[in-house]
Amino acid sequence: MISFPPKNHSKKNAPTIYTVKKWVYPNPERLQQSPLLLSRNQRFKAIIHVFSQLSSNEINADAQTHTIFTKALLKEHKYEEAADFLKTLAGKSNNFRLNRVFDSLVQGLCTFNQDPERGLCLLKDFLKIDGVCPSSRTFCLLICCFSQMGKMARVIDLLELMSDDKLKYPFDNYVCSSVISGFVRIGEPELAVGFYETAVKSGSLTPNTVTCTTVLTAYCKLGHIDKVSDLVAWMENNELAFDVVFYSNWIYGYLNEGLIQEAFQKFRAMVDKKVELDNISYTILIDGFSKDGNIEKAVGFLYKMRRDGLEPNLVTYTAIILGFCKKGKLDEAFAIFGMLKRLGIEADEFTYAILIHGVCRRGDFDLVFQLLDEMEKRGINPGVVTTTPSLMDYPKWGRHLMLMVSQKA
């Protein structure tokens, strides 16, 4: 409850609340209700203002008002102020009541500020406070952020905190899929598989299609095609549906192994089972066939993709450019490159590196210089091109280009 009026209260020094003009002179009953009313009306800036007025006039606010104020700070993305305020509350009131506010704070830092480091730091601070118990969702969001950044040491930190006797949160599909994909992302598919197998053996995890997709990707990276077959059989026995992402990764795995026919069969299976292909699944197919030297098939998929109402993106077109370059069809490759410009799609270092590689093979170094100039004008670092071995294949030009590029970089 707000104690009102404050000590030594007089009309002369009464708090004036400018944001809510009809309350120029506070009516005690309405002032008590104001944070709640403002909260219902989503007037977060006004809540922060009212609270600062209350504080500066030494009016004590009740626990509900504290919560409303902190939530308003979070809605306004004032995370540090919210954290400082929560720390002053800890121990003064029932900490259990603050748990959901702690959750919103850490989740806001992850999703809005993209700063899981700060989120984890605060989480560790809050865990020291009696009665504070962040939700499993908060842990999952942090794990997801760190996994996407490839910061797996942080992910392991969080898994340890989750397993602590105080919480004992299980590793569910949300957690496992994030962790497995994180390990694959940093090039540690063995660890990904190890984590998955341990989670299944412990009995805490019943994998779903998402988790199976991440495991499939790990098996593919390891070249364990037999394990993929076992996984697929297990999914069929457990009536788990194969969706577009699962099929995409499966096809990608076959293509990387050079198993083009098997990849194509999976594409047919998708069509038969009426699993609609999306942008990425088409791009994977186009890239696979381009790399295999079958540009005709790749272009066929490009047309089919557009017939399906899907808009190819830079990655898709870059895969087509690669396919043409690989076949020595530079005119066609540049025709696609020109089309990118007309479509307003900005080429990146991948596109330029592929084109430069193709042009080098033909020995047209004037064109290489033109492309390098274009890159520079667009602010794309040409340094990356120096790692293209094709430039080094021509000692005379390669050395010259190296010097030029290093001067520009």
Place this chain on the structure above:
DNA sequence: TTAGGGTTAG
């Protein structure tokens, strides 16, 4: 009810 899985150069 939902937070989680997928694509490009050399």
